[in-house]
Amino acid sequence: MSSPTPDALLGPADIRELAGALGVRPTKQRGQNFVIDANTVRRIVRTAGVRPDDVVVEVGPGLGSLTLALLEAADRVTAVEIDDVLAAALPATIAARMPERAERFALVHSDAMHVTELPGPPPTALVANLPYNVAVPVLLHMLDTFPSIERTLVMVQAEVADRLAAGPGSKVYGVPSVKANWYAEVKRAGAIGRNVFWPAPNVDSGLVSLVRRAEPIRTTASRQEVFAVVDAAFAQRRKTLRAALAGWAGSAAAAEAALVAAGVSPQARGEALTVEEFARIAEAGSSRGTAPAPPNEESVQQ
Numbered sequence: 458m459s460s461p462t463p464d465a466l467l468g469p470a471d472i473r474e475l476a477g478a479l480g481v482r483p484t485k486q487r488g489q490n491f492v493i494d495a496n497t498v499r500r501i502v503r504t505a506g507v508r509p510d511d512v513v514v515e516v517g518p519g520l521g522s523l524t525l526a527l528l529e530a531a532d533r534v535t536a537v538e539i540d541d542v543l544a545a546a547l548p549a550t551i552a553a554r555m556p557e558r559a560e561r562f563a564l565v566h567s568d569a570m571h572v573t574e575l576p577g578p579p580p581t582a583l584v585a586n587l588p589y590n591v592a593v594p595v596l597l598h599m600l601d602t603f604p605s606i607e608r609t610l611v612m613v614q615a616e617v618a619d620r621l622a623a624g625p626g627s628k629v630y631g632v633p634s635v636k637a638n639w640y641a642e643v644k645r646a647g648a649i650g651r652n653v654f655w656p657a658p659n660v661d662s663g664l665v666s667l668v669r670r671a672e673p674i675r676t677t678a679s680r681q682e683v684f685a686v687v688d689a690a691f692a693q694r695r696k697t698l699r700a701a702l703a704g705w706a707g708s709a710a711a712a713e714a715a716l717v718a719a720g721v722s723p724q725a726r727g728e729a730l731t732v733e734e735f736a737r738i739a740e741a742g743s744s745r746g747t748a749p750a751p752p753n754e755e756s757v758q759q
Contacts, residue, residue, distance in 0.1 A: 465525055465529070465554045465555045466495040466498065466499070466522070466525050466526055466529075466554075467493070467495065467520065467521060467522045467525065467554075468493065468494075468495055469493040469494075469655065472491055472493045472520055472522065472655055473493075473655070475520050475546070475550065476491070476520065479542055479543075479546050480542070481520070481542055481543065490586075490589075490654040490655070490656060490657075490658045491519045491520055491522060491654065491655050492519075492522045492523060492586060492653055492654060493522065493653060493654065493655045494653035495522075495526070497649065497653040498522050498523045498525075498526035499526050499529075500647075501523060501526070501584065501586075501610065501612065501664065502523075502526045502527055502529070502530050502584065504610055504646050504647060504664060504666070505582065505584045505608065505610035505666075506608060506610075507527060507530040507531050507582060507584065508530075508531070509530070509531070509532060510532050510581075511530075511531040511532055511533075511581050511582045512531070512532060512533045512534075512535070512577065512578045512579065512580045512581050512582070513527050513531045513533070513534045513535070513580065513581070513582045513583070513584055514534075514535045514536075514537065514575060514580040514582070514583050514584075514585075514599070514603070514606070515527060515534060515535070515536045515537070515583075515584055515585050516536075516537045516569045516583070516585040516587060516595055516599065517537070517538065517539075517569070517585055517586060517587060517588050518536035518537075518538050518543070518547060519538075519540075519543055519586070520543065520546075520547075520550065521536075521547050521550045521551065521554075523584065523585070523586055524536055524547065524551065524562070525550075525551070525554060525555055527584060528551065528555055528558040528561060528562060529555075529558075531561075531582070532561065533561045533562070533563070533577055533578065534561065534562050534563070535562075535563040535564075535565060535575050535576060535577060535580065536562070536563070536564050536565070537565045537567060537569045537572055537575075538564065538565070538566060538567075539566075539567065539568045539569070541566075544564060544566040545566075547564055548562070548564055563575075563576045563577055569591075569595045569598065569599065570591070570594060570595060570598050572598075572599075572602065573602055575603070579603065579605035580603050580605055580606050581605060581606065581607055581608070582606060582607065582608045582609065582610075583596075583599055583600075583603075583606050583608075583609040583610075583611070584609070584610050584611070585611050585612070586611075586612045587611050587612065587613050589613065589614045589617070589658075589660070592611065592613040592614070592617050593617065593620075593621070593633045593636075593637075596609070596611060596621075596637065596667075597636055597637070597640075600637075600640040600641065600667070600669075601640070601680070604669075606669065607668070607669050608666075608667070608668055608669070609641065609665075609666070609667040609668075609669075610646060610664060610665070610666050610667075611664070611665050611667075612649055612662055612663070612664055612665075613662065613663060613665060614658075614660050614661075614662060614663070615648065615660065615661035615662055615663040616629075616660070617633070617663075618645055618662075618663030618664065618665045619645070619663070620633045620634055621633050621634060621637050621643055621665050621667075622634070622643050622644050622645045622665055625728065625729055625730060625731055626728065626729060627728070628728075630728050631691050631694070631727075631728070632687055632688060632691045635687045635691075635730075635732050635735060636684060636687060637667060638731075638732045639674060639680065639683065639684075639732050640667070640669060640670065641667035641668055641669045641670060642667070642668045642670065643665060643666070643667050644665070644666050645663060645664070645665060645666075646663075646664040646665060646666040647663070647664040648661065648662070648663050648664070649661070649662040649663065649664065650662075674732060674733055674736050675736075676733075676736035676737070676739070676740055677740055677743070678736055678739035678740045678743055679739075682739040682742070682743055683732075683735055683736050683739040685705060685739070686702065686705060686735050686738050686739045686742065687727070687735050689701060689702050689704060689705035690702060690726075690727030690730070690735070691727050691728075694726065694727055694728060695726070696726070697723060697724045697725065697726060698712065698716055698721065698722075698723060698724075698725050698726060698727060698730075698738075699712050699713045699716065699723035699724065700712075701726075701727065702715070702716070702738070705742070706742055714741075715738055715741040715742040716738060716741070718741035718744075719734065719737035719738040719740065719741040720734075720737065721734055721737065721738060
C-alpha cells in the first residue's frame, strides 16, 4: 500500500472551501454535521480497528473527511450517500486528494435504508458518522442486510450511544438496546467533542462499538417475531409484561401463558429482560399460535 500524502485528509479550511465550491450548507433535515478534524477521523478509524484487508462500508460520507481516513487504512471503502450534490462531488475529492487509492473506492448514491447490495466484495466493517435523526434504523438495517459485517463503529448522538449500549435494568435500556444486541456485543467506545464538527451540534456525540455475535442467538423464533415482542414490551414500558404484551398475544391471559412458558415473570417489565429472554417469549408465543405483525424498522424510536 503506497503512503498517502501528509495533507490528504481534510481540515477545517478544506471542508469550508469544498462546501463553498459546492454551494453546500449542512442541513438539519438530514442531520448533517461534518467532521473537520483530521485527528478525530484517524482516532475513529483506529478505534474501529480497521485492518488492511477490511472492506469498509461508510454511511453518510458527506464531504469525505472520514472516507479519506478509512482509505488510508482499509483495502476498500464503499460509501453510501443520499445527498445528490455530495454524492456527485465525493469521487472527485478522493481522486484529487488520494489518487493512489481512488480505485479502491466505490460510491453508492442511495438512501441507506433502501440499500440491499453493495459493489465489490462483501463488507467486513461498518464505520460511519451516522445522521442523528436516522441513526438507529440505518444501523439495524445495515447489520441485518449485510451479515458479513463483523465489526461496526458508529458515531451518534451521545444519548443514542447510551441507549444502544445499555444493559437490562438501565433507565435508558429499550428497543435500540435489545435490537442491537440481537446482532452484536455492544459497548460505548468513547466520546467526541462538539468542536470537531461544522456546524457544531448542540448535543454531544459518542462512539459505539458493535462486534457481531460469533453465534446467533439460539431460538426457533424469527427475528421479526422477536422484534415484535420487543416493540410491544417497550410501547408501554411502565406496564408489566402481562399487560404490555396483551395486544401482541391476543389477551393478557395469553400473554401470561407465553411468559410462564418462557420462564419469565408476568410481573416483570421489558427493561429487565435480556434479548435471549425476549426470544424465548417469542418462541412461546409462536408455539401458542400468536401471530405478531412484523415491526417497521424505519419507525424505531431512538
